[in-house]
Structures are given as structure tokens and as C-alpha cells.
Amino acid sequence: MRIGLRLTHVMRMEVSDESLARAAADGDRQAFALLVGRVYGRVYGYAVKLTGSRTEAEDLAQDICAALPAKLQSYRGEAKLTTWLYRITVNAARDRFRRHSTHTRAADGWGDWELARRAEISETAERIDWLMEAMKRLTVDLRETLALVLDGVTHAEAAQILEVSEGTVSWRISEAKKKLKAMQEAEA
DSSP states (O other): OOTGGGHHHHHHSOOOHHHHHHHHHTTOHHHHHHHHHHHHHHHHHHHHHHHSOHHHHHHHHHHHHHHHHHHGGGOOSSSOHHHHHHHHHHHHHHHHHHHHHHHHHHHHHHHHHHHHHHHHHHHHHHHHHHHHHHHTTSOHHHHHHHHHHHTTOOHHHHHHHHTSOHHHHHHHHHHHHHHHHHHHHHHO
16 A cells, blocks of 8 residues: 555554655655654754754754655664654764864864964055055155065166166165155154
């Protein structure tokens, strides 16, 4: 007898959870729907006790019910269905706790690292902004020379570009550093 074909009759009769589980495992959707309707409250209630959170318990119970069609294939009927479901709920809760714990440990370290990284980026941006503003107060020859060197151009290359001696480039860089340091000290 297919349980799905006689759902009206099933609702009137007292069919065991185990019989519904076997029928659902064989693909009977109506038996599965009836089974979930019967066991969801117990799974959810147990999940609340395990997690201490109604929201977590709801997520856990829904995950278990979503995985139930595949899991029913492994149900052998050696224990009551509710006992088997409690074991699945315990395992699912443990898996969730492990994932959450692993994620929390990983996030803790990354959170500190991310805060430090953002602080460093912010500090660097502030220094660059200050330098750009301060360079505007330098003479044109000092600003041109410093900009080239800051872009990674060697003193020899800067000398060639600016058509001055390498010694002049070195002197301009030294002068620019002195003036920038004086500006910085004056602002402090």
C-alpha cells in the first residue's frame, strides 16, 4: 500500500513515524510532508535546548528537514525515528558549533589584522596628503626635483631630465627635506 495514495486515510489512521519514514525514503512526498509535520516541533524544541537560541534552533531544524530526504535513505529502523532524529540534531548542532567556533577564531585574528591594516592605510594617506600640500609651498625647482626622486628616479636620471648636475639634484633633495621637516615641526 502506497501511503501517498491514501493520505486522507493515513491522516485518520495512526501510522507510525517509522512507517512514514520508510515511505518517505521510497520517494513518497506526501508521507514525507506528514512526517516533517510530525517531527519538526520535536527537532526544533531539542535544537532550542542545544543552541540556547530560537533563531539558531530554527535554522538548525530547517537545515535538518532540508537534508532529511537524503538522510532517510540511511535510516534502518533499528531505533525509534525520534531517537534517530535526536542523534542527527546533536550531530548537526555540533557541526554548527564547530564551524562557528572555527569562523570566530579565524575572524578574531583577521579582525585585528584588518583594523591595523586600515589604520596604516589611513595614516599613509594622511602623510601623503600632508606631503602633497607641503610640496606646494616649496620652490618650483625643489618641488620638481623631489617629485622625480619620490617617483623612483635616480639622482643621475633626475639630473639628466632637469638638465642640472647630479650634485645639484642631491643639494635640492637635501634642501627640500630640511624645508619639509621645518614645516612639520612648525605644525606640531
